[in-house]
Amino acid sequence: MPVSRLYKLYLSPHRKYVRTLKNLLGFVPGNLSLYRLAFRHKSVAKSVKQGVKNSNERLEFLGDAVLGSVVAEVLFKMYPYKDEGFLTELRSKMVNRNNLNQLGRKLGFEQLVEYDNRMINATRQGSLMGDAFEALVGAVYLDKGYDFTKNFLINHIIKSHIDIHTLEQTETNFKSKLIEWCQRHGKDVLFEVAQNQDGESNKLFTVQVNIDGEVVGQGKEFSKKNAEKLAAEKACEALGI
Amino acid sequence: MPVSRLYKLYLSPHRKYVRTLKNLLGFVPGNLSLYRLAFRHKSVAKSVKQGVKNSNERLEFLGDAVLGSVVAEVLFKMYPYKDEGFLTELRSKMVNRNNLNQLGRKLGFEQLVEYDNRMINATRQGSLMGDAFEALVGAVYLDKGYDFTKNFLINHIIKSHIDIHTLEQTETNFKSKLIEWCQRHGKDVLFEVAQNQDGESNKLFTVQVNIDGEVVGQGKEFSKKNAEKLAAEKACEALGI
Numbered sequence: 001m002p003v004s005r006l007y008k009l010y011l012s013p014h015r016k017y018v019r020t021l022k023n024l025l026g027f028v029p030g031n032l033s034l035y036r037l038a039f040r041h042k043s044v045a046k047s048v049k050q051g052v053k054n055s056n057e058r059l060e061f062l063g064d065a066v067l068g069s070v071v072a073e074v075l076f077k078m079y080p081y082k083d084e085g086f087l088t089e090l091r092s093k094m095v096n097r098n099n100l101n102q103l104g105r106k107l108g109f110e111q112l113v114e115y116d117n118r119m120i121n122a123t124r125q126g127s128l129m130g131d132a133f134e135a136l137v138g139a140v141y142l143d144k145g146y147d148f149t150k151n152f153l154i155n156h157i158i159k160s161h162i163d164i165h166t167l168e169q170t171e172t173n174f175k176s177k178l179i180e181w182c183q184r185h186g187k188d189v190l191f192e193v194a195q196n197q198d199g200e201s202n203k204l205f206t207v208q209v210n211i212d213g214e215v216v217g218q219g220k221e222f223s224k225k226n227a228e229k230l231a232a233e234k235a236c237e238a239l240g241i
Numbered sequence: 242m243p244v245s246r247l248y249k250l251y252l253s254p255h256r257k258y259v260r261t262l263k264n265l266l267g268f269v270p271g272n273l274s275l276y277r278l279a280f281r282h283k284s285v286a287k288s289v290k291q292g293v294k295n296s297n298e299r300l301e302f303l304g305d306a307v308l309g310s311v312v313a314e315v316l317f318k319m320y321p322y323k324d325e326g327f328l329t330e331l332r333s334k335m336v337n338r339n340n341l342n343q344l345g346r347k348l349g350f351e352q353l354v355e356y357d358n359r360m361i362n363a364t365r366q367g368s369l370m371g372d373a374f375e376a377l378v379g380a381v382y383l384d385k386g387y388d389f390t391k392n393f394l395i396n397h398i399i400k401s402h403i404d405i406h407t408l409e410q411t412e413t414n415f416k417s418k419l420i421e422w423c424q425r426h427g428k429d430v431l432f433e434v435a436q437n438q439d440g441e442s443n444k445l446f447t448v449q450v451n452i453d454g455e456v457v458g459q460g461k462e463f464s465k466k467n468a469e470k471l472a473a474e475k476a477c478e479a480l481g482i
Binding site for chain 1: 289290291292293294298299301302303305306307309310312313314317322323324325328329337338339368382386387388391416417420424425426427429431432433434465466469
């Protein structure tokens with residue numbers, strides 16, 4: 001074991017934190033301040049300059065991108081005969097907020113994330129874990145580089161905690177699929193609620209999906225949400241997404 | 242110069258293609274078939290298996306992710322005192338379809354992209370260039386790895402062809418900003434067109450932005466598009482995005 005690792009783990013004033021991180025990550029971190037930053041929510045961050053706080057939000061932006069890229073490659077290689085629509089959708093399922101929050105909790109982030117609980121309600125607390133997970137990916141990337149981060153994510157996170165085959169089977173979210181497709185192709189998408197039928201107790205909602213000024217799908221249901229879902233599904237069908 | 246490069250550039254049966262790519266990329270490509278694939282639009286692709294065609298779409302998925310990650314790091318380091326909202330927005334401006342199409346054209350992709358022009362109209366032809374650019378990034382990544390791709394993008398593409406400071410000044414698209422924020426935070430966003438005032442020649446449209454069932458912004462304008470824009474801006478303001 002190199003001297004610097006020995007020092008970090010057993011002698012440095014930060015040895016307790018280093019060991020906690022080593023248990024979590026499976027490796028001895030280099031630049032500790034990056035990891036501390038990754039676990040610092042803006043509710044406890046201080047302004048550093050020009051109104052920017054030393055919170056994990058910037059690392060989250062970076063980590064989100066690195067994670068997206070690693071997962072893209074994993075799926076690209078895992079499914080050589082699936083098209084890009086399938087890959088995009090499966091990636092969304094893997095890295096959605098909900099999954100990342102669960103992942104953060106499983107990894108024990110509740111002990112690590114610093115936040116002011118007077119400012120965050122119980123619902124929001126959950127989402128801090130996913131944000132911190134992305135920020136951690138950003139920290140690992142800056143500390144150790146892309147290939148290291150990729151191996152860490154594949155061997156330590158994806159293989160142990162994400163069941164890709166089960167996710168593949170879960171129901172498709174046509175709305176995200178459609179929005180993603182439109183963003184990718186530079187198209188404007190609009191979900192329009194047509195006036196629901198007046199004077200009835202069971203209101204029927206009509207939602208139309210309008211893409212670049214053209215209606216491409218429509219759904220009628222007794223809830224706005226379901227009408228929207230159906231309209232998105234029809235639009236995906238019509239566009240062959 | 243190593244023998245393999247000499248062979249590729251001067252002796253191999255593909256030497257003409259290798260030289261074209263070297264002029265474009267600034268390096269001698271390794272696996273030529275990846276680059277050929279990157280420039281093959283689905284209109285000229287053949288089915289390979291289970292309905293998947295050997296077109297550039299899968300590489301585009303991968304390249305989009307790698308590009309997003311590289312640009313994220315560039316901006317992260319270039320703007321140490323800007324928050325993640327600023328970084329996200331500036332990245333969208335850099336890698337939007339329009340910019341990538343222009344970039345592809347500047348790089349001379351029109352000579353390289355294979356497509357069936359009976360199946361693609363003039364408008365669509367432009368967007369093939371941006372798709373091919375993303376696919377090319379995917380090909381470089383698979384051929385040469387992340388660090389090489391990052392250096393290629395920074396030194397050969399971003400520094401020469403993208404004026405980040407000018408993009409920084411261009412007008413903000415509040416709608417994309419809002420949609421991105423909602424996707425990031427797992428919220429449902431809906432742009433609702435309330436009934437426009439009947440019987441008038443100058444119709445006034447009211448658009449409401451509904452996030453997770455709550456109206457957070459509203460805009461009234463004489464065009465649906467402008468009403469939507471205004472509503473998105475109000476919503477961004479209200480949410481502090």
